[in-house]
Amino acid sequence: NVDRLLDLQAKIDDILNQRSVEEKERIISIIEDAASFVEELKEEEHSQNTEILKHISKRIESLFSIEEIHMEKILLNGFLDDICNEAITSIKGRDLNIIRNFEKGIHITMDRNILKKVFLGLLKNAIENTPDEGKIEVTIQSEGNEIRIDIHDYGVGITSQNQKMIFGGFFHTQDTELYSSKRPYEF
Structure with missing residues (x-):
């Protein structure tokens, strides 16, 4: 069954x-x-x-389910700083450094829950694909009328062959057990 x-x-x-x-x-x-x-x-x-x-x-x-969307003005550096702190306490024994380079005073207007889901998903991926004792850089900056949020991990990367397949469903690029602590990020 x-x-x-x-x-x-x-x-x-x-x-x-x-x-x-x-x-x-x-x-x-x-x-x-x-x-x-x-x-x-x-x-x-x-x-x-x-x-x-x-x-x-x-x-x-x-x-x-369709959740109701609540648009609000969010100060990004505080919001993303809280999510990074939450991630650090949730990785249970992994030795990772999340470096934050946040331009101050940047606001975005959107649904707080959607932004959190998107950012947590990207951060979770970075954590799971970064070797122990590695680092992840999170950067917020404004570029003209645009806001840029970068999450840069120092994992092994994705081969060009695997890059062609990543949007085809639940595709895993490699076996991260080869270098991780075997303790993935847990929500």
């Missing part, structure tokens, strides 16, 4: 990019089937896979 769910999730992930109406209908059908199947399994009294089912159910719900 879990294999069926994982297969459904793989199918969803493979076709979730913007597609034709026909493909979108196929996606919705797969998601509805998966949701029904998860609900049936959750009703079983002694399901051995309760945690997996809860995770899959949460994932399916997130695909359909």
Whole structure:
């Protein structure tokens, strides 16, 4: 049963990019089937896979949920400094240095939760791909009418062959266990 769910999730992930109406209908059908199947399994009294089912159910719900967007003016240096501090306390034993080069007084108007998700995702990737005792540089600067946020890690990088495949779904560029502490960033 879990294999069926994982297969459904793989199918969803493979076709979730913007597609034709026909493909979108196929996606919705797969998601509805998966949701029904998860609900049936959750009703079983002694399901051995309760945690997996809860995770899959949460994932399916997130695909359909639409959060309300709250635009607000955010002072970037304080906001991103807090997220960097949160990341440092969450990496549990990794010896990494997050260097911050923040131009002061830069504001952005957008939804705070969206900005946090984007920045945490980029920072998480940098942390997971930086060797122990490495460094990550986070820079905020204004360039004319634009704001630039750079996250520079010192991992092994992505080969040109792998660069062609990174936007094709859940693609991992290399086995980071070769040089990491085997303790990834945890949220």
